[in-house]
Amino acid sequence: MCKALVLQTDFGLSDGAVNAMNGVAFSVDSNIPIFDLTHDIPPYDIWEASYRLLQTVDYWPKETVFVSVVDPGVGSDRNSVVVKTNSNHYIVTPDNGTLTHIQHKVGIKEARFIDEKVNRLPKSGASHTFHGRDVYAYTGARLAAHVIRFEEVGPELELSSIVTLPFIEPDKQQDQISGIIDILDVRFGNLWTNISRELFLSLEVLYGEQLEVTIFNDSRKIYKNIMTYGRSFADICVGEPLVYVNSLDNIAVAINQGSFAKAYNIGTGSSWRISIRKAPKIIYS
Incomplete structure (x- = not known):
């Protein structure tokens, strides 16, 4: 049985970007239940993307797969990762600070690089500006549909190397x-x-x-x-x-x-x- 796939972006809904991500996921397995967290994150606002994950994740069943794409560094050398949280949820995202609140408040038990040689939409190799569709939605859908196991996402990543934004405790x-x-x-x-x-x-x-x-x-x-x-x-x-x-x-x-x-x-x-x-x-x- 497929797990839920929950999408978050700063794309808005005025063009076909989010729909394309839905289509990629649906093509992996038409039985995947796909939901929107929000697509109204202010453009490039990694901090808000981080918070909205914290606001939402714990209210979903274990093993739900979240895809969060707020990615001002798309096409750069920033890493693409999937993490497994201490609450047993998966988050697929660029490693650019989006995991800040989850790291501090929920905890991450394991992280893996996305191996794009395996986990990338076929025939999309020439595109370097829409990893939300070509890498994140595709990988998230494969994970939700049990096409791949978490261990098959890619090489393990040291938790200490995950990028976080400055965070101040009260x-x-x-x-x-x-x-x-x-x-x-x-x-x-x-x-x-x-x-x-x-x-x-x-x-x-x-x-x-x-x-x-x-x-x-x-x-x-x-x-x-x-x-x-x-x-x-x-x-x-x-x-x-x-x-x-x-x-x-x-x-x-x-x-x-x-x-x-x-x-x-x-x-x-x-x-x-x-x-x-x-x-x-x-x-x-």
Whole structure:
């Protein structure tokens, strides 16, 4: 029985690129169930591709095969790999940082180079700009359909050599917790941090209490304000800011029925830092 094949790219759906990948997979075995993670990754945004895999992988059955193609270095000497995660999922991708979140948060138990002499779409050898179709979709489909075993992907790769992007873990210093803006809840403009609910609650914060939130881009302060810690958006008025726990059990920041990211031009990644503490009490004499 074929395993599911889940595709992620920055290709969009305005041309035939994704459909061609589907066609390659279907040609390997028409019984492969093919699904889309997203094809709306911003062009060349390896960090977001990395995060979307983390957001999704653990909700799929074991041995599901993910193909992630955000590949600004296509045609260069960057490696093409397949990894097996500690959760027993497979990810087929360029080795360019796309595996950063998976490496740090899930773990990788084994990795292999893709041997393109064996695992490449027949008669595609002259093409060097569409490895998503010719190498990744083809290899992923062969793996999902059990045409090849993981060991037949290619030579084993040292896990220490996998390329990762700078990654900063959240921490607590006295009465303040710091982390990064890991990703945006894109459609609504909410900021999703890498601060876990468990770490956040070590501040002994209760729903309805006020928090001081500060956001930096590198060393430059972008935002500082007092806001409420709420259970949901219903806890505040429209247009007010809120700290809440998101669907991945991490801390997030939002404006009720507004885009926090657009309002303050906030980005994502390791250079975007956030700190949270209980709001200082003001004593009037």
